[in-house]
Amino acid sequence: MQEIVLKALSMKHEQKTDKSIYNILVGKKTHQTYFDATIEHLKLYYGCLPNLKYDDFENIVEQSSNNQVQPIIGNYFYSQAVETVGTLLLLIQMVSQKKHEQTTYQPLFNNKSIQHEAKKIYIAIKDHREDDFINEVYQLFKDSNDEFNHVYLHYLLAGYRETPYTLEQIALLEDISLHSLGCHLLEEYQFVQVSISDEMKYPVLSQIKHLPLLHQQTVTTYQLLQKTQDIAQLADIKRVKTHTIHDHIVEMYIKGYLTNKNLFISNEKYNQFIKVFEQMPNQSLKYYYENTNDIDYFELKLMYAIYAMEGLNVT
Structure with missing residues (x-):
């Protein structure tokens, strides 16, 4: 178990907390954890230690050294x-x-x-x-x-x-x-x-192809998406805020239910994001928001996740 925890920790971005890695290992069912697992290339560790106690996790973190460990990386949960x-x-x-x-x-x-x-x-x-x-x-x-x-x-x-x-x-x-x-x-x-x-x-x-299960609320959004891709309309139908629909859409891409990034992102914006990202990789969404033009947080989050997955798919 210790080696698995250390392998996951070795992928942690500087902007992220140790607790975010713990959430990935135990498989916390939140859109933030899905996103973190994706951009840190830790999908294969998401939910792999569901019974891990936080105290045990903390002990491993405190006792860890700088020994190099090599995690197994892939675009799969x-x-x-x-x-x-x-x-x-x-x-x-x-x-x-x-x-x-x-x-x-x-x-x-x-x-x-x-x-x-x-x-x-x-x-x-x-x-x-x-x-x-x-x-x-x-x-x-x-x-x-x-x-x-x-x-x-x-x-x-x-x-x-x-x-x-x-x-x-x-x-x-x-x-x-x-x-x-x-x-x-x-x-x-x-x-x-x-x-x-x-x-x-x-x-x-x-x-052999398997897709991970979508969050329960995301399933209904996915079904509605077959009828309309208008985010405001989807939010009205489900009586939720638009940022909730945004989270559902990002999850659909992360889990492989949607693959065409141009449904919600233009190539121009995507190329702009890549240019900034390659200059300063693994920064916060706030950083990329402040250093790009006319790109909102939803688009940034979606582009960040897609870019992370594309990098794995070509290696």
């Missing part, structure tokens, strides 16, 4: 990594059972999102791309082993006449605490999610 690994494990189970002509078995996961995604990809590969899938799985585990030297994810595999180990069994076999095992698996999940985003290397596995 930790919840996406969990569902991606779940889909991968279920697909392995489905392919294994098919190869032994078994049609009746208990699926590893009852999660509807995981089952839907696994079924979709299984249908696409079952006739002609099964071998491609198997080769990519072998490659992924090789890459994981190269990254960590010792991996635990293979214990969770299931298939024909094979059942996964429980966490308790793995801990006993490997002589490791449940807590340490959980932290190791957390990083393996992160690594899998980032690795399979390489469409050239993993043309089959990269098809």
